[in-house]
Amino acid sequence: MTARLALSLAALAATALWLAAALHLLPFERWPGWPLDPRNMDIAQILLGFGLMPRGVVALLAGAMLGLSGAILQVVLRNPVADPTTLGISAGAQLALVMATMLTPGLLDHGRWPVALAGAGLAAGLVLLIGAWRGFAPVTTVIAGMLVGMTASAVATAMTLAQGQYLLSLVIWNGGSLVQGDWSGVRVLAGVLAFGGLAAAALARPLRVLSLGVEGASGLGLNVAGVRLLAVGVAVVLAAAVSAELGLIAFVGLAAPALARTMGAASIPRLLALSPVVGALILSVCDGVVLLVAGQAGEMFPTGALTGLIGGPLLIWLLPRLRGSTPPGTERAEGPAPRRDRPAPLLIGLAVALVLAALVLVWIGRVPGGWAVLDAQSYAAFLPMRLPRLIAAAAAGAALALAGAILQRLTANPLASPEVLGVSGGAAMGYAGVVYLVAAPTAVALALGTMAGGALALVLIAAFVSRRDMPAERVLLAGIAVSALASALLSAAMAVGDTRSFQILAWLSGSSSAVTMPGALALAAVAGVLWTGALLAQRWLAVLPLGTGVAGGLGLPLRLARMLLIALAGLATGAATVLVGPLSFVGLMAPHVARRLGLARPGDHVTGAALIGAGLMLLADFGARMAGFPYELPLGLFASLIGAPWLIWLMMRPHR
The missing domain is CATH 1.10.3470.10 (ABC transporter involved in vitamin B12 uptake, BtuC)
Incomplete structure (x- = not known):
């Protein structure tokens, strides 16, 4: 098909669709003449002349x-x-x-x-x-x-x-x-x-x-x-x-x-x-x-x-065309990270600091007269309300950080994170799918749908790039394309304007205000299981960043390792996304902080990232509750406001 013929067909289709809409509104013989004068036109003619025509x-x-x-x-x-x-x-x-x-x-x-x-x-x-x-x-x-x-x-x-x-x-x-x-x-x-x-x-x-x-x-x-x-x-x-x-x-x-x-x-x-x-x-x-x-x-x-x-589909289709268009050496990862010889004291210190921070954040707050420290009676009254959301926020942060650490090692790219690789976008689509397809979705159904969506998005990206042997940077862009497609689908769904649209819109911003103690404990259990799985996969996480050639030469089952790690990252993101929404950047920040602190070995890296992620999300939850007192800001928004400056600083750091 020639370019002229394609353009002619598209012009014909556009004209036919517009004419169909115009004739549905008003028969041709009643179309208003030019110049348009609303004083001499009825309602249908005004809708055509000042609505559909422009x-x-x-x-x-x-x-x-x-x-x-x-x-x-x-x-x-x-x-x-x-x-x-x-x-x-x-x-x-x-x-x-x-x-x-x-x-x-x-x-x-x-x-x-x-x-x-x-x-x-x-x-x-x-x-x-x-x-x-x-x-x-x-x-x-x-x-x-x-x-x-x-x-x-x-x-x-x-x-x-x-x-x-x-x-x-x-x-x-x-x-x-x-x-x-x-x-x-x-x-x-x-x-x-x-x-x-x-x-x-x-x-x-x-x-x-x-x-x-x-x-x-x-x-x-x-x-x-x-x-x-x-x-x-x-x-x-x-x-x-x-x-x-x-x-x-x-x-x-x-x-x-x-x-x-x-x-x-x-x-x-x-x-x-x-x-x-x-x-x-x-x-x-x-x-x-x-x-x-x-x-x-x-x-x-x-x-x-x-x-x-x-x-999204068009961007993914265009990715192979980027091959060779990048100046050599301009898109490489950071240099070797510092390695701490004795990481145990640091990890113990991070864990203690996390517990102390949780206690302090439960104890202090804002009242109409300003800041206050709760007395024993008020503390006992507020603890059942604050403790579930603190546990849930920390668990969500740990899960996102675990997913980010796994993805950064899996792709050998320091910019990889659940938000960047499309996992959060897929999780959002899973959540929206349950909302629209299930008449009265339960919390369990929403959680399962979100986790399945995140894992499926990562599987699709992995399948796409593995067939084309794309470098890590293209993997990131493929993930962003999936996020863009998910965002477009959500926008189309929300624009309908019914109650389900408002439910999705509220969830997109992220909030821990409605979490219950069983839900918080369940999320903490999921984070614990995922951390255990990451520790069991330490050898894979150590070898995969060396490249597929080295990993295969060392006898690593590449396909199995990738699929299991993808499943871990997808499940972690889906579980956390149910609480904080699809955008927080904790999965990007926490592994980097852990790496800069010298936690280079896989087990130390994922453990430190989980503790740091939990602490970041605790601070984000506290800030979301207190910054706009007496109104609460969305948790996901507050976390993203922390993450965006970090991302910009990270991308502007000079290469080594």
């Missing part, structure tokens, strides 16, 4: 802007999986708009566009800073972008949950709704697209020079840093304008350039010209499908949720 144009404009934004980012970063979603730009705009809506609505008096641009620019600047520190290695840059985006989305979700009066509207807006009430959105997006098109035309030649590489471009007199900043700035403006008008629309900027290349857009000018056309058709077809479903059963989910469903 919506069709907005779909084309927004898709073109996202396609052009993605093409610019991919060219300037020489990265085939870069787009406003994978680089965290759209999520940064989303978070800025949510914060402005709730905290300082006066900032929106002049429109949402400046606020969205500020948020998108800050997110892009952070990702570019990390990318520049790592030589703009493609995989590392995208990992940084998607983790920044995940963190921003988590904070936005928690803030949305905390403001009940905005809940439904923000959930739908975050999903990317194309619903229009007039033609103002068309005018704004058309103006921004015109600016982006002119800027892209002016940047086409410098970008073609930049494609020769930094050294070659610099040798030809090109200001590489200036061109990068200008190009990324144009891409940020395009993506931020779409987020301000429509909300979060995912992965159109990834899909459009990829499809344009398959249609023969080999040169940079042709790619920049064809990607907006493909992006416009993608979003228009997706919106047409939403309109078609809406005509039968009412509009049940926003268009942005549907576009997100293509992102």
